Amino acid sequence: MAKSKTSCIGILTSGGDCPGLNAAIRGVAKAALGQGTKVIGIQDGFRGLVENRIMNLEDKDVSGILTHGGTFLGSSRDKPHKMDMGGQIMDMTAVAVANARKNHIDCLVCLGGNGTQKNAMRLHEAGLNVLTLPKTIDNDVAGTDITFGFDSSMAIATEAIDRLHTTASSHHRAIVCEIMGHRAGWLALGAGIAGGADVILLPEIPYDLDFVVAHLKARRHHNKRFSIIAVAEGAISKADAEKKKKATAPKKDDDKFTFEEPTASRIAREIQQAAGIEVRFTSLGHVQRGGTPTATDRLLCTRMGTKAGELLADGIYNVMVGLKGEVCVAVPLAEVAGQTKTVPMGHRWLKTAALVDTCLGDKLDFQ
Numbered sequence: 334m335a336k337s338k339t340s341c342i343g344i345l346t347s348g349g350d351c352p353g354l355n356a357a358i359r360g361v362a363k364a365a366l367g368q369g370t371k372v373i374g375i376q377d378g379f380r381g382l383v384e385n386r387i388m389n390l391e392d393k394d395v396s397g398i399l400t401h402g403g404t405f406l407g408s409s410r411d412k413p414h415k416m417d418m419g420g421q422i423m424d425m426t427a428v429a430v431a432n433a434r435k436n437h438i439d440c441l442v443c444l445g446g447n448g449t450q451k452n453a454m455r456l457h458e459a460g461l462n463v464l465t466l467p468k469t470i471d472n473d474v475a476g477t478d479i480t481f482g483f484d485s486s487m488a489i490a491t492e493a494i495d496r497l498h499t500t501a502s503s504h505h506r507a508i509v510c511e512i513m514g515h516r517a518g519w520l521a522l523g524a525g526i527a528g529g530a531d532v533i534l535l536p537e538i539p540y541d542l543d544f545v546v547a548h549l550k551a552r553r554h555h556n557k558r559f560s561i562i563a564v565a566e567g568a569i570s571k572a573d574a575e576k577k578k579k580a581t582a583p584k585k586d587d588d589k590f591t592f593e594e595p596t597a598s599r600i601a602r603e604i605q606q607a608a609g610i611e612v613r614f615t616s617l618g619h620v621q622r623g624g625t626p627t628a629t630d631r632l633l634c635t636r637m638g639t640k641a642g643e644l645l646a647d648g649i650y651n652v653m654v655g656l657k658g659e660v661c662v663a664v665p666l667a668e669v670a671g672q673t674k675t676v677p678m679g680h681r682w683l684k685t686a687a688l689v690d691t692c693l694g695d696k697l698d699f700q
């Protein structure tokens with residue numbers, strides 16, 4: 334085997350965790366170690382790099398973790414250029430770069446979602462070689478057909494919808510189920526279709542409450558006495574979407590979680606008032622991010638991780654490993670960082686949902 338062009342890598346996991354992270358770390362580390370590359374694990378995302386909290390990883394450290402949920406390296410939402418250092422927000426980019434150099438890291442491998450892609454790009458601009466993998470249950474990273482974590486989370490949300498069906502049906506109720514996804518509707522749409530939800534509300538299609546209520550009433554009229562409404566956490570009404578467009582208030586930090594009323598609770602209240610039917614709501618929350626990855630995610634993580642190993646051996650940096658069709662490819666990081674992949678209008682999943690008479694919150698052009 335030819336000598337790897339990369340002598341040493343640092344691996345970190347950043348942003349919200351998801352099933353499959355350990356499988357991906359294992360894939361990268363085993364492939365790199367097998368090619369003679371030294372592997373350093375960095376704890377708790379970019380914060381660990383700034384604080385120089387690192388550990389050498391050997392084969393035994395990444396064995397037996399394929400099926401484990403979460404990330405054994407720990408994760409955080411900290412960004413090097415805006416880090417809370419004991420109550421003071423500071424730009425720690427130079428420290429992050431210096432620590433990578435001090436540890437002789439030739440390339441920093443960052444496993445994360447959109448925030449991580451941006452932070453990795455910033456470190457690249459500050460002088461580091463980076464390589465990223467697209468991790469998020471939200472499936473909203475550009476440059477790849479799918480992110481890892483999405484399939485596992487979709488399976489959990491689908492099972493939840495299945496369980497809600499039996500109780501909704503017994504009590505002849507409508508149940509609103511809130512599904513994560515940040516500003517994208519992939520998870521609610523995928524789980525909604527797989528679970529046979531009667532209504533699916535996404536951030537990409539601001540909903541018309543009257544349209545939704547008419548659909549629920551029509552179901553009752555046809556003696557379908559229960560309904561499941563799958564809502565993405567970012568679902569918004571047409572009226573609120575209009576207000577938001579006109580609002581002049583500064584944009585909130587997208588990564589900050591605020592304890593506002595859950596979307597499912599708000600929509601359940603709106604439906605109960607407008608339709609006069611009994612409604613309950615459930616917010617799945619972090620249950621969707623926990624536990625063991627599905628077989629599909631284990632395979633994807635191992636494929637993406639080992640592809641990263643191959644790229645490192647060839648000295649190819651500043652790219653993200655993406656899946657295009659059946660193939661893992663290197664996508665220039667500059668094409669990914671700062672982009673968000675939401676559900677495009679006319680996407681085949683939307684058409685699929687419409688064809689099985691699922692209400693998508695409003696009349697769509699293709700209907």
Ligand code: F6P
Pocket residue numbers: 349446469470471513514515566590622
């Ligand atoms: O990006 C993954 C995600 O789970 C989103 O779906 C959700 O909006 C967010 O993270 C929740 O973040 P946190 O774990 O910081 O509350």
